[in-house]
Amino acid sequence: MSDFDLFRINEDHEALREAVREVAEAQIAPHAAAVDEEARFPVEALKALTATDFHAPHIAEEYDGVGADALATCIVIEEVARVCASSSLIPAVNKLGTMPLILAASDEIKQKYLPPVARGEAMFSYGLSEAGAGSDTAGMTCKAVEQPDGSFVLNGQKSWITNAGESEYYTVMAVTDPEGERGRNVSAFVVEKSDEGFTFGALEKKLGIKGSPTRELHFDNCRIPGDRMVGGRGEGLKIALRTLDHTRVTIGAQAVGIAQGALDAALAYVKERQQFGKKIAEFQGVQFMLADMGMKLEAARQMVYVAAAKSERGDADLPFFGAAAKCFASDVAMEVTTDAVQLFGGYGYTKDFPVERMMRDAKITQIYEGTNQVQRIVMARQLLRG
Template identity: 45%
Template sequence: MDYFLTEEQQMIKDTARELSEEKIIPKRAELDEKNEFAGAILKDIAKADLFSIFVPEEYGGFGGGCFETVLALEELARGCVGVATSFAANGLGLLPVVIAGSKEMKEKYLPALAEGSSWAAFGLTEAGAGSDAAGIKTTAVLDGDEWVLNGTKQWITNGGEAQIYTILALTNPEKGIRGASLFLVEDGDPGFTYGKKEDKMGIRASATRELIMKDCRIPKDRLIGKKGTGFITVMKTLDVSRPSIAALAVGLGQAALDEAVVYAKQRVQFDKPIISFQAVQHMLADMAIQVEAARSLVYGTARHIDAHPKDMSKGSSMCKVFATDMAMKVTTDAVQVMGGYGYMKEYPVEKMMRDAKILQIYEGTNQIQRNVIGQELNKEYA
């Protein structure tokens, strides 16, 4: 379908697809097998200037919106969701600075993030605070001209690889989540260390680690926005970033569909390619319908967010749910179409099926997204 992309948008999409074909696909099986962080590929992505998409022009970036980000992520995910997740997590980590950071903070950190010489990560989740962000225990106490942070963040993408981390911590625990603030922590800050690298089912080309803060001291000016507004900034960040996860799902679904169709045209049974059998045709048709429907919803939502940034929670959650549920089904069906071959690591759909599962979990489980959608509907029909 023609989505009427501008020349610049088509360039972003073409550049990301070229990176997928030339840099990501040849390495994805090896990275998955070795559980190896794709740092070299991220540097290639930086050379192609895609890291600049997230950053406003006045700080050295492209100044793209949600839609431009979605276009890049979809194509990178066609190559490998693990690599694309690392790229997406960088955007998630720097968005709070873009949304609420001071001019001085933006001038200091955003240019390096735009050129990809510095990477970011986002520290929200804790052992006792996943879907329930109000359960965070990490604290930040002002001591003279420094904030002292104590706590642990869990399942952090780019943990140990990024140079800057946006961390949500309680500055007024008596107020609960309304007493939370956001901070910028740098790799190498005193009292800031990492846990072991997690051994995951999928997205193994990305790095996931704990962030450990034990009397971690950072300068007073590393507060992002105003004290006590951290959770508001986090919610604004997630509303903008959830279509990115949906875009990963669209790219993954398209890749799985491509593999299944090519295989079905080549695989002969009963003296015919299996694509000639109606049972297989119907599976492929349903897969194609679901991928294109998800793409339309994600693109439409991203454009809506860029045009109406204050009205996006429901749409953001809807595209995240629909697209990631689609990816899980389409990758599973791709394995089914390919039969025993699909189950073997020699073929990429086995990896795609493993990668798909996390999309329904991270950045807010699909069950939580349905809660958000239901709550918004309740407000609309009040």
């Protein structure tokens, strides 16, 4: 039964994992602590990921990409997050920003904006949340008013935008029909960094993922050509939520990677650290902690991979599985990283070891792309619909 492939990653995906891990350990991991300490964008990671086509692997070959499937993209993100969560947001956010185009844009828009990202010439961010419209996305106030020439003038702001300022392009959701039905009055647009009237707020000072800039997007009479609308008028929120069904899976992958990095560090430490005349790995209490960490991590990984397969196929139950993968994996990441710090004892509380950074980085996975409370609402709705 050696050829029984059910529930086994194929050779191509395993080879990909090895390739990404080699790049991550050699070219990204050495800079991870400095990226966090200095709160600077991981330029070394961007260079390494771009050189190996791991920066936006999901983009199809027809748009100059490598055409990696959803599982392969998750493996890339997981392996990068294992050493540096901030760096893993390069491929993760490139997928988040471009997914609305992949799902709903005209071929003209795809041909214009996807190839530069695939070639590593630009990054793509996603503008949905606002200060007063986080979980309640339909409550956004950013507006795009149509002009006689068919263009739209954008006014308002977006909050907590990942890689803002570094990305060249932004998918932005804005209200185009203020008197229309709530949730069906939003349209999506591509905004370019160079557009007049488009500026960025100050860098947010964050608990974790400090190497990935988080800033507000400000629009002051920013004129957008009408042909940059993604999908139809009034379809923006639907496109945004469909996007999140797919990209929540990548956040699950990021969470799995962070947790794996913390478990790896903890395992190495307990095999070396001695107390009471023996290595602490020999104590049953420590072994039980490690067993729970490994068990929950593997369960999270399997859930993420199943959700990735459903994303690739476009299965009808993706909304449930995407939410479940993100929710479960991020909760596991928070637990595993916290336990890793505990296993390190006082050393774990210092910046001399990576586990405190991993614990701080893990927290955001429970929050962005929909809090885990929102994920549970999504799951419950899907279950009740039958």
